[in-house]
Amino acid sequence: MTAKIVQSNAPVMLLGGGEADLAMLQDLRRHAPQVVAADGGAALALAAGMMPLAVIGDMDSLGADDLARIDPALVHKVTEQDSTDFEKALSRIDAPLVLGLGFLGARRDHELANYNTLVRHAHRACILAGGDEIVLQAPPDLRLDLDPGARVSLFPLRAVTGRSTGLRWPIDGIGFAPDGRIGTSNAATGPVHLQFDAPGMLLILPRSAMPQVVQAVLARRGWWPAL
Structure with missing residues (x-):
């Protein structure tokens, strides 16, 4: 079992290095004020004046200047290359909900890999936001x-x-x-x-539905069992 780096009883915002902006970050923070970064996602947190609780990833996309602004104790380098930074971070967060920003758009191969992670980690409640849409693994x-x-x-x-x-x-x-x-x-x-009847279905909704989706997800008593 992967050791948890961040543990929280409240939803956690996970920032990635894909398409995202400060306005969207500020809008979504009302649902998840605690911020964790997956590698290069730390740059967006710093640009917004936030220090992430942790930075998790292989550290191949976070610039040296931004890295120097972060307490080394908060930086958790995961060197294996069998998973994406999104998966590295998601698997090391223990929270009732992870709200991901910066994992949709930009590189299509990364976006597809992130959908794959949602399904392979179907026991985790996670919502990805980007543009005017949100994507999540549908629960039972x-x-x-x-x-x-x-x-x-x-x-x-x-x-x-x-x-x-x-x-x-x-x-x-x-x-x-x-x-x-x-x-x-x-x-x-x-x-x-x-x-x-089984995990594997992605649910894609307008981003305007985020408040209802967050409320419904947090009200659930269980998700899919871990594989």
Whole structure:
């Protein structure tokens, strides 16, 4: 089991080196005021006048000037190259929710790798934010108070089945798979209830739904079991 570097009873913001800006960071901090950085994500924290609780990664993308501004005791270098900085950091944070910023957009290969991490760490409650969207691994059961017409996209990274209420096109009886049926561009007709039989489904929602999603995630009593 990977040793935890950061432990918190409250949500934690994890910053990456991808697309992000100070305005988005300040907006999302109301949901997760404690900040941890994955390698180059520390630059965004410093630019916002924040000192991260920890900087975790292989330290190949954080500039020397920024690194010099951080207490060496807060820097945790993980040298293995079998995982991304996002996975290195996520696996070393113990919190009820990790809200990731700077892990969507920029390099497409990194973004795809981060989706892979969400599914392989499906026991972790984590929401990634970028642009006008948020992405999370759908839990076994989730209720969201969404506005009618809100976009609800489902993209499977494994074979998954589920059930729904409150969607324009219900998903009951559909076998989803990354090389088969997918569920993009569905829409809410009002409050939504989603249930899935296995991990592997990415849920993509408008970023405006972040308050409802955070509330629903924190209200849950359990996530997927660790693999």
